[in-house]
Amino acid sequence: MKNLTDAEIIESVKKGNVADYSVLIDRHKDKSFSMLKRMLKNEMDAEEVLMDCFLKAYNNLSSFKFDSKFSTWFYRIVYNTALTKLSSAKRKIENEMVSVDDLHLLKSKYEADVLINDDAAVLVQKIVNELPSKNAAVISMFYLEEMATEEISEVLKISVSNVKVILHRSRNLLREIIEKRNLLQDVL
Amino acid sequence: MININDEILNKYLDDDLSADEKLKVKTAIENSSELQKKYDALLKTNNLLKNMEPDSPSLDFSKLVMNKINIKTSTARQQKYFLVTMLSFLGLIALGITGYLLFQILSSVQASETNEVVTTYSKNIGDYLSSMFGKQNISIFGSILSFVILVSAYFLYEYQKQSKKIFSN
Numbered sequence: 001m002k003n004l005t006d007a008e009i010i011e012s013v014k015k016g017n018v019a020d021y022s023v024l025i026d027r028h029k030d031k032s033f034s035m036l037k038r039m040l041k042n043e044m045d046a047e048e049v050l051m052d053c054f055l056k057a058y059n060n061l062s063s064f065k066f067d068s069k070f071s072t073w074f075y076r077i078v079y080n081t082a083l084t085k086l087s088s089a090k091r092k093i094e095n096e097m098v099s100v101d102d103l104h105l106l107k108s109k110y111e112a113d114v115l116i117n118d119d120a121a122v123l124v125q126k127i128v129n130e131l132p133s134k135n136a137a138v139i140s141m142f143y144l145e146e147m148a149t150e151e152i153s154e155v156l157k158i159s160v161s162n163v164k165v166i167l168h169r170s171r172n173l174l175r176e177i178i179e180k181r182n183l184l185q186d187v188l
Numbered sequence: 189m190i191n192i193n194d195e196i197l198n199k200y201l202d203d204d205l206s207a208d209e210k211l212k213v214k215t216a217i218e219n220s221s222e223l224q225k226k227y228d229a230l231l232k233t234n235n236l237l238k239n240m241e242p243d244s245p246s247l248d249f250s251k252l253v254m255n256k257i258n259i260k261t262s263t264a265r266q267q268k269y270f271l272v273t274m275l276s277f278l279g280l281i282a283l284g285i286t287g288y289l290l291f292q293i294l295s296s297v298q299a300s301e302t303n304e305v306v307t308t309y310s311k312n313i314g315d316y317l318s319s320m321f322g323k324q325n326i327s328i329f330g331s332i333l334s335f336v337i338l339v340s341a342y343f344l345y346e347y348q349k350q351s352k353k354i355f356s357n
Contacts, residue, residue, distance in 0.1 A: 021257065033245045043243075050245060052254045121236055143237045171198060174236070178232070179229050
């Protein structure tokens with residue numbers, strides 16, 4: 001079962017083998033949880049939203065027509081549910097473009113803080129966790145899920161060039177902080 | 189001469205440039221220690237991001253989701269059976285009433301030679317149905333039917349309430 005593709009598992013679930021859905025959950029839970037945790041900045045909220053997403057996906061599995069990959073379809077559910085959660089909690093939602101101010105704040109915080117003694121890998125994790133929701137979503141999908149920018153644009157419903165702008169800005173921010181903190185020698 | 193800014197370096201890293209542009213950027217990086225340092229930093233940052241480990245939800249997460257799905261599936265199945273039973277019951281009653289009405293219509297028409305056999309059979313069925321839904325029994329049937337519908341509606345309402353409670357948890 002574990003060697004089957006997502007599409008084959010979905011076919012099996014649609015035929016009535018409900019238990020096979022657990023394979024899909026096991027396959028996608030960690031990466032989607034990481035994205036949610038970074039978007040919502042809260043582990044418990046992330047788990048609650050993820051559960052909701054898997055239930056939504058199961059309920060709508062009959063409408064999944066295999067036009068796109070399951071992961072793209074599922075991440076669209078995850079992203080939209082996260083946005084709903086953020087708006088219901090009256091938290092800030094970024095505009096269509098990258099919120100540059102937030103990135104500047106993050107940059108100055110990590111460049112100036114002398115109390116941070118983390119190595120480069122830990123520091124990167126920390127900064128990614130604090131990125132604005134949309135940047136965090138793009139970084140998670142690009143690096144963890146290894147999705148193409150075209151797929152990410154489909155999930156976020158923004159243009160490919162906008163996805164690239166968000167990706168490049170986030171990457172540049174990390175590079176500048178790591179450079180400033182002289183952590184490059186640690187990295188292979 | 190190409191202006192090598194952060195955007196171009198990122199595109200070069202992502203292999204998002206034309207062959208001609210790639211060559212120009214490659215040459216520029218090789219000829220400038222500052223650009224080389226910048227690109228090296230970007231490459232290392234990219235590697236750090238690539239090596240990020242995903243987080244995991246709680247250990248029994250999959251089990252919890254599957255439990256919710258199983259509860260939902262079994263509830264939906266029970267609701268389906270309940271609905272089918274109710275519809276079958278109502279269907280049978282509707283069939284009985286139709287048969288009775290049919291008999292009333294047929295008995296009011298003068299029997300001809302061609303429909304004599306049909307009339308005989310339908311008369312027998314009609315007699316049976318009319319005795320069943322006759323003046324004496326119809327009020328009993330009506331009462332039973334009303335009672336069954338009321339009880340079913342109550343249980344259906346309670347069931348829906350229970351289902352909503354399960355899914356909201």
